[in-house]
Amino acid sequence: MSEAFNHITVLLQEAVEQVLVDPDGFYIDGTFGRGGHSRLLLSQLGREGALLGIDKDPDAVLEGRKLAGEDARFSIAHGSFAEMEQLVAARGLLGQVDGVMLDLGVSSPQLDNPERGFSFLNDGPLDMRMNPEVGESAAEWLARAGEKEIADVLFTLGEERFSRRMARAIVSERQQAPIETTRQLAEIVAKANPKWEKGKHPATRAFQAIRIHINRELDDLTACLDQALEVLKVGGRLVVISFHSLEDRIVKRFIRKHVRGEEVPPGLPVPQSMLNQRLKSLGKPVKATEGEVAGNVRSRSAIMRVAEKIA
Numbered sequence: 001m002s003e004a005f006n007h008i009t010v011l012l013q014e015a016v017e018q019v020l021v022d023p024d025g026f027y028i029d030g031t032f033g034r035g036g037h038s039r040l041l042l043s044q045l046g047r048e049g050a051l052l053g054i055d056k057d058p059d060a061v062l063e064g065r066k067l068a069g070e071d072a073r074f075s076i077a078h079g080s081f082a083e084m085e086q087l088v089a090a091r092g093l094l095g096q097v098d099g100v101m102l103d104l105g106v107s108s109p110q111l112d113n114p115e116r117g118f119s120f121l122n123d124g125p126l127d128m129r130m131n132p133e134v135g136e137s138a139a140e141w142l143a144r145a146g147e148k149e150i151a152d153v154l155f156t157l158g159e160e161r162f163s164r165r166m167a168r169a170i171v172s173e174r175q176q177a178p179i180e181t182t183r184q185l186a187e188i189v190a191k192a193n194p195k196w197e198k199g200k201h202p203a204t205r206a207f208q209a210i211r212i213h214i215n216r217e218l219d220d221l222t223a224c225l226d227q228a229l230e231v232l233k234v235g236g237r238l239v240v241i242s243f244h245s246l247e248d249r250i251v252k253r254f255i256r257k258h259v260r261g262e263e264v265p266p267g268l269p270v271p272q273s274m275l276n277q278r279l280k281s282l283g284k285p286v287k288a289t290e291g292e293v294a295g296n297v298r299s300r301s302a303i304m305r306v307a308e309k310i311a
Helices: 012-019 036-044 058-070 081-090 108-112 138-143 146-159 163-174 184-190 204-215 217-231 246-262 289-294
Strands: 026-030 052-054 074-080 097-103 232-242 278-280 303-309
Touching: 012 036, 012 232, 012 303, 026 036, 036 052, 036 058, 036 097, 052 058, 052 081, 058 074, 081 097, 081 184, 081 217, 097 217, 138 163, 138 204, 146 163, 146 204, 163 184, 184 204, 204 217, 217 232, 217 246, 232 246, 246 278, 246 303
Parallel strands: 026 052, 026 097, 052 074, 097 232
Antiparallel strands: 232 303, 278 303
């Protein structure tokens, strides 16, 4: 990985402080990235502590292997955090994990490297895959998807109100020439956006939606949260940092569901012990301080939620 692509870890101290319940425990960093959270957590673990990192991105895994070579308490797995339960079961540690950290979304090195195709600010191949070795690229999907499918993705995953106009423009343009670069897509989408928001690139929501779709980010998050509940021990912590409303909504509803427990008809005399309440929400959602936002503008939309397993 080039040193030019730096990553500033968001809510670093706050996340590690919340997830650490036992210095000699076993932890999972489900979104290793460039290892910011992992390195700080390792610095606070005891000799018997251990940490498993997971990441789809081959570049992140290379960074993780370097860290594993430096610290025997750390190991890295190349894959999705939606495979967490399988990875933990293979180690014989189901129900014995002390903490799970998730720092969702795309990392700065992915955004800043034009070759990855995530950003409309740099021209590069229209890829957007977290793991470029697996699955369909954004260019391949846009070349085959129907107009309605594209519009639905832009509206549902990007909350883009001009999704139909953009989808129509994409289909029209691809009939003239393949859409293969981020600049091509950004220009097509910008022209189809009649009302540009102040301070926001007109392609922002469309790029977000396509990236989420290509990487199955929300499906993987839903699967991961369910699995985190099973791998954690009672007293173990779940710490999740989200960067947009769709992610945060899933996390908030998941925690609320397991804090409340089973839904029962109003007025039915059911003892609390039968509600199957499995989580306790810890504190209010945490956002980046003004100082952090000033030093890293990408932290401005971050929101961290913390829950503890109680059963």
